Amino acid sequence: MLLNSRDFPANAREGLGNPTLQKALSMARTGFPEKRARAIERLPEFESLREKARAIKEATLANLDFYLETYENKVLAAGGKVHWARSASEAREAVLAICRSVGAKTVTKGKSMVAEEVGLNPFLEENGITPIETDLGEYIIQLRREPPSHIIAPAIHLVKEEVAQSFREAHRELPPQRPLSEARQLCDEARAVLRPRFLAADAGITGANFLVAETGSSLIVTNEGNGDLTQLLPRVHIVMASIEKLVPTLEDAATLLRLLARSATGQEFSAYTTLSTGPRREGDEDGPEAYHVVLLDNGRSALLGGEFEDILRCIRCAACLNHCPVYTAVGGHAYGTVYPGPMGAVLSPALFGLEECAHLPNASTFCGRCEAVCPMQIPLPKMMRGWREREFTQKKAPAVARAALRLWAFFALRPGLYHPFARIVARALFAAGARRGRFRSLLFHSGWTAVRDLPAPEGRTFHHLWAKRRKGA
Amino acid sequence: MAETGVRVGLFVTCLVDLFRPSVGFAAVKLLEEAGCSVEAPFAQTCCGQPSYNSGDRQSATRIAEKVIETFADYDYVVVPSGSCAGMIRRHYPGLFAEDAEMRARAEALAAKTYELTSFLVGVRGFTRVKARWRKRVTYHDGCSGLRELGVRDEPRTLLASVEGLALSELSGAETCCGFGGSFAVKYPDISDKMVADKVADIAASGAEAVLCGDLGCLLNIAGKLCRLGRAVEARHVAEVLAGMAEELPPIGAPG
Ligand code: SF4
Numbered sequence: 001m002l003l004n005s006r007d008f009p010a011n012a013r014e015g016l017g018n019p020t021l022q023k024a025l026s027m028a029r030t031g032f033p034e035k036r037a038r039a040i041e042r043l044p045e046f047e048s049l050r051e052k053a054r055a056i057k058e059a060t061l062a063n064l065d066f067y068l069e070t071y072e073n074k075v076l077a078a079g080g081k082v083h084w085a086r087s088a089s090e091a092r093e094a095v096l097a098i099c100r101s102v103g104a105k106t107v108t109k110g111k112s113m114v115a116e117e118v119g120l121n122p123f124l125e126e127n128g129i130t131p132i133e134t135d136l137g138e139y140i141i142q143l144r145r146e147p148p149s150h151i152i153a154p155a156i157h158l159v160k161e162e163v164a165q166s167f168r169e170a171h172r173e174l175p176p177q178r179p180l181s182e183a184r185q186l187c188d189e190a191r192a193v194l195r196p197r198f199l200a201a202d203a204g205i206t207g208a209n210f211l212v213a214e215t216g217s218s219l220i221v222t223n224e225g226n227g228d229l230t231q232l233l234p235r236v237h238i239v240m241a242s243i244e245k246l247v248p249t250l251e252d253a254a255t256l257l258r259l260l261a262r263s264a265t266g267q268e269f270s271a272y273t274t275l276s277t278g279p280r281r282e283g284d285e286d287g288p289e290a291y292h293v294v295l296l297d298n299g300r301s302a303l304l305g306g307e308f309e310d311i312l313r314c315i316r317c318a319a320c321l322n323h324c325p326v327y328t329a330v331g332g333h334a335y336g337t338v339y340p341g342p343m344g345a346v347l348s349p350a351l352f353g354l355e356e357c358a359h360l361p362n363a364s365t366f367c368g369r370c371e372a373v374c375p376m377q378i379p380l381p382k383m384m385r386g387w388r389e390r391e392f393t394q395k396k397a398p399a400v401a402r403a404a405l406r407l408w409a410f411f412a413l414r415p416g417l418y419h420p421f422a423r424i425v426a427r428a429l430f431a432a433g434a435r436r437g438r439f440r441s442l443l444f445h446s447g448w449t450a451v452r453d454l455p456a457p458e459g460r461t462f463h464h465l466w467a468k469r470r471k472g473a
Numbered sequence: 474m475a476e477t478g479v480r481v482g483l484f485v486t487c488l489v490d491l492f493r494p495s496v497g498f499a500a501v502k503l504l505e506e507a508g509c510s511v512e513a514p515f516a517q518t519c520c521g522q523p524s525y526n527s528g529d530r531q532s533a534t535r536i537a538e539k540v541i542e543t544f545a546d547y548d549y550v551v552v553p554s555g556s557c558a559g560m561i562r563r564h565y566p567g568l569f570a571e572d573a574e575m576r577a578r579a580e581a582l583a584a585k586t587y588e589l590t591s592f593l594v595g596v597r598g599f600t601r602v603k604a605r606w607r608k609r610v611t612y613h614d615g616c617s618g619l620r621e622l623g624v625r626d627e628p629r630t631l632l633a634s635v636e637g638l639a640l641s642e643l644s645g646a647e648t649c650c651g652f653g654g655s656f657a658v659k660y661p662d663i664s665d666k667m668v669a670d671k672v673a674d675i676a677a678s679g680a681e682a683v684l685c686g687d688l689g690c691l692l693n694i695a696g697k698l699c700r701l702g703r704a705v706e707a708r709h710v711a712e713v714l715a716g717m718a719e720e721l722p723p724i725g726a727p728g
Contacts, residue, residue: 367649388528392530393530412521412532448661460494
């Protein structure tokens with residue numbers, strides 16, 4: 001898994017300067033939000049559903065140990081097995097061991113952000129197993145050897161022409177002159193290429209949108225039906241999920257599903273909602289012979305009971321990405337972690353370390369749109385601020401910035417010093433800038449004047465003028 | 474109009490104090506027209522948001538304590554900024570999670586603190602100003618005012634009473650302008666993209682002036698308008714409502 005969050009500013013610059021990416025991002029920028037808005041409009045009980053959903057997840061997280069155990073027992077009872085993975089490497093090893101135990105050579109994969117999080121594909125390849133992504137977006141980025149740039153639309157950073165190019169390079173057995181300019185043609189080609197691979201795969205790996213404690217089921221939603229083929233055709237089905245995917249009951253899952261697709265794509269429901277519970281039973285027409293769940297912690301349990309617990313309510317709908325003016329400006333790759341956008345700015349530092357990801361919670365204007373649209377009412381800006389506070393108290397913030405802040409606070413706490421000083425600054429800036437009314441540059445290099453002018457002050461401070469007016473009165 | 478029973482403490486904000494005191498005087502004029510007696514205590518400086526949003530919670534708490542003390546005795550605290558009003562209303566109480574007494578005082582302050590236009594309309598029932606300005610304007614909703622305080626209709630209600638003024642709504646009015654305090658300086662490229670998009674929307678609205686209730690956003694937007702050489706004026710909404718727009722040069726214009 002690629003991790004270069006430290007280079008966020010440079011990555012962002014690159015994204016901003018890439019016209020193809022900017023064109024591709026318009027889907028996230030306007031398409032998803034408009035569709036979501038229409039879907040929410042048609043759902044008058046949206047606000048009360050949000051409350052309910054939040055309560056469900058809060059109650060689950062408060063008793064997560066109980067629900068995890070219940071879930072495991074149910075999985076066992078259904079004939080499956082749960083593999084507990086504390087870290088990314090334990091999760092990779094668990095998957096590899098399962099694949100080896102059945103002599104798997106190729107595995108098909110439905111979309112799984114947890115698999116991306118642990119870097120499963122390169123690891124399987126190193127160990128002689130070929131992973132084949134079956135979600136169209138994931139398939140495209142696998143061909144291009146790129147990480148996903150969005151949590152539900154992994155190839156959203158690409159335009160059709162780039163996809164066609166990748167298909168021509170990868171599918172050399174097909175006639176070179178074939179038309180590939182329409183989305184439909186690309187879909188059909190991917191489908192035709194993937195079909196035999198579904199049939200040939202020895203194991204199928206899917207993610208999970210929810211894990212249901214009362215039944216031991218895993219639940220996925222897809223729009224392509226690829227998840228069903230991935231989990232039904234091979235001999236082994238491996239579910240990769242993180243511990244916060246638990247919900248107590250099927251009823252709870254249904255409540256959350258009402259919010260998920262609407263918040264994500266503006267659909268009322270995704271095209272396919274698939275539950276799987278254990279391997280094939282006697283009399284079942286199809287299904288895998290073995291059913292495994294690899295359950296990943298990777299730092300999440302440490303968030304329970306702390307100031308970042310709320311992020312564990314996240315259902316990965318991506319509304320916060322689609323409505324984020326920063327995400328939709330720079331694209332997902334700029335973030336340098338698998339989880340971009342506001343939810344990633346909160347989760348990534350927890351998973352991969354604050355030092356590595358310090359830019360992410362800082363690269364926000366706190367405009368609050370993410371929190372306003374989040375179906376789970378997750379206070380994303382508050383938690384980004386929480387990371388900034390840790391950065392500050394752990395002295396990880398740049399020394400100059402820290403000193404400047406302390407100096408500012410020193411003055412702000414001393415009006416007797418602050419006001420005379422403000423008067424001098426207002427005067428000086430006015431004297432230097434009044435003729436033009438603004439500054440094109442300052443004496444030092446500043447991010448402000450790099451891209452916009454600084455309006456000049458009026459010359460006197462309010463408090464100075466107010467005091468004079470008082471005396472006059 | 475001389476009902477002077479209501480004592481309002483004006484929280485000027487550090488940006489208005491330094492960059493555009495006229496906004497403060499516009500606020501005073503409007504508040505007086507709405508029957509309030511206004512004071513602007515000298516002991517105030519800043520609401521502490523720069524510290525708070527940069528992770529220096531300790532300093533933010535100390536500044537908040539000072540603000541709470543300074544404004545304790547007023548009937549209301551009014552702020553010509555959704556962002557600073559949001560800081561006091563939505564964030565001060567949380568700074569004192571461990572201190573019940575201070576928390577209660579912070580909550581008391583939060584409960585009586587208002588953004589200027591929402592105070593005029595919502596608390597004072599003051600909806601008609603005595604101003605005229607023959608301009609086609611558009612309005613940018615500052616993020617904190619809009620989402621933390623739910624201020625949306627109030628400035629529009631008041632602007633509708635300005636003689637000669639016509640409002641064209643801005644497409645993407647709810648999208649951030651890219652200011653975000655230190656964000657604008659720390660991530661200039663991203664901020665630039667955001668403010669450039671905003672300025673393009675402003676231009677597309679066909680307005681001669683863009684108004685907003687937050688000087689932070691306005692310095693950003695005006696700065697970009699100037700840099701691009703656009704003729705659109707940027708002004709705080711209070712200037713227009715107080716009838717000061719005729720004689721006061723717009724933000725970023727020669728004084
Ligand atoms: S944080 Fe909220 S909006 Fe963002 S992906 Fe998670 S549930 Fe969706």
